[in-house]
Amino acid sequence: MRLKDKTAVIIGAGQSPGETTGNGRATAIRFAQEGARVLCVDRDLASAEETAKLAGNGSAAFQADVLKEDSLGAAIAEAVRLWGRLDILHYNVGVSIAGGDAPPTEITAEAFDRVTAINLRGFILAVKHALPVMRRQEGGVILSISSAAAVESYPYVAYKTTKAAMLAFTEQVAIQNAEYGIRCNTILPGLMDTPMAVDTRVRHTGKTRAEVAAERNAKVPLRRRMGTAWDVANAALFLASDEAGFITGVALPVDGGRLVQIG
Template identity: 70%
Template sequence: MRLANKIAIVVGAGQGPGEGMGNGRATALRFAQEGAKVLSVDRSLASAQETADMIAKAGGTAAAFEADVTKEAMLAAMVADAQRRWGRIDILHNNVGVSISGGDAPPTEITEEAFDRVVAINLRGTVMACKHVLPIMRQQQAGVIINISSMAAWTDYPFVAYKATKSAMIAFTEQLAIQNAPYGVRANVILPGLMDTPMAVDTRARTGNRSRADVAAERDAKVPLRRKMGTAWDVANAALFLASDEANFITGVALPVDGGSSVRVG
């Protein structure tokens, strides 16, 4: 019960269509398993409610909330809802991202509309969520913010908007960490590598008109550790550690969860 009596907001706690489980849902479930009360947030209220129902079925406490991260007013309402329900906010976990499905493309092909869409979802939404939770955490003199970047920030990635926003997520988290350290607020960022999630695998299978098995096998072959992609639970367990008091002296860190892929950069 490493998060006993903690209040957590998980943005992106639902998931899109496909096999398996996404990082956001797994993290919401993992936080609840360890004792946190969880506000399950997603642009799809039905998907957020599915996650909340899974938590409740396992004996945890959760509520669902609908928020489009491109709308600051909805993020402000999200923070207000969590505080109104439970009186404080201990953890903000930002797990929203889009690339191919948002129209991302190579630098010579990206459209203005696609670039703006990906930036609004991947970066601006996190900035605005933090904007509204920070005053509460500062007043508490305690709090944890965990953002999700990607190994695409550090490695070869073909699409410009995803790489740019996930790189910016690391810099933004470092800024959060140093500027809020005097208030006792910690901020860290996780860089998932090749993961077996609906967003990563099923989206590529659909857009490339390929079988899921082929896409998964191609990705597995690129992973140094056991030649097998990670799962959402690997990201969730990393987030659990960073959210817990076990990581009390850790802030401003970019943590790869990648099966060793970052070791061979260069």
Template identity: 65%
Template sequence: MAQPGTGRVAGKTALVMGAGQTPGQTTGNGRATAVLLAREGAKVLCADRDLAAAEDTVKQIAAEGGEAVAITADVTVEDEVAAAVAGCVEQWGRLDILHNNVGISIAGGDAPIADIEADAFARVTAVNLQGMVMTCKHAIRVMREQDGGVITNISSIAACINYPYVTYRTSKAGVVTMTEHIAITNAQYGIRANAILPGLMDTPMAIENRVGLDGRTREDVYAERNSHVPLRNRMGTAWDVANAALFLASDEASFITGVALAVDGGQRLAAG
């Protein structure tokens, strides 16, 4: 853990959307990223629609000596997204890092295209894509005025493999295209934008929604998911995503923008 005033993002301020997590036996991507950014010197505003979950992330950061604040924000409500961005500026004077970690699939009613309901398609898209667009909209306004910033959007390897549910794949592919759009149209302002495409991860959102589905046990879910990962036949963890996010947010990646970074243990290669 970095000492106060040191670290790869020391002195930076970060807004992590989706910094809480659903209950489960492991750590979620948003919480891991918020904790790691704080360990590396950033001050972190932890935003989540579930305030208690965001507060739990803040407690973990505080217990390690970091600085963080929790705020309620539902990405489908633009006023709440705008308030989160404004809250980071009010708290620390600027917004250096925006990390968009939002996404639903099965929980939102996603399905194969022959079975998808219009309301479910709209619901999942509102969270996965529209919410990110609105968050980036308000963050970019701040970052342009302060002459720079970093945006990292969490897409998914589902955007480029044979993923069965139409809305998740479509919306996460949209995140990649949106990120490229942000990168090229905001490079002149010193704003970098990149996407991370996680593969099969051992996180509560990925695992808990599948346990019991069609009678599958937890062991069944783990075995099936692990079998699709070429690298050691083992899923990644939230810390793999967090480490990628830390790199992209750091000055080590100062000449990297518009990339879609797969963190998937080679799954896309096996699928392609």
């Protein structure tokens, strides 16, 4: 019960279609298992409701679109209305090729703006609305999902750029809010077996799921097998808990040693 009586908002708690569990859903479930009351936020209300049902422990669902600041503010306000406080904000939204991402010589302005708005602007605006609540409480945890792509070779420009910017913003929020007892950290997932990472590539490449998975597995040093959403969820649980009470401003790789291999 590492999060007993804590209130958490997970933005991106639903998931895209696929055979496995996504990071947001797995994190909502793990947080609830450890005692948190979780507001499962997603633009797809049905998917958020499914996550809330799976999580249990009084979890609730809320519809919000990260492209609309008002809806992000409303999600934060809903958690406070339901439970009187906000202990954890977890931003788990990201898009790459599904948003039209491409190499630098092929990216369109529209695709770059779309990916930037979802990956980065949404995170910044969610934090904007969470900080006043956490400052009044004199405590809170802000988490996000960046990516190992932020620091490794990655072919698509908007995803890499936005995920790298999340590291800088994490550091900024951490140092500017330390005096309020607010911690801010981000997670760098490596090659993961999630619907966004694998099933999206299946739809865009025409390869089978087994082919995409095999290509990705071969690149992972640890056991030659991708991680799962539960690996990310457990990392988020640690960073959200009091066990990480002296950790702020860090980017934690969850990647099976891939970044070490790359150097």
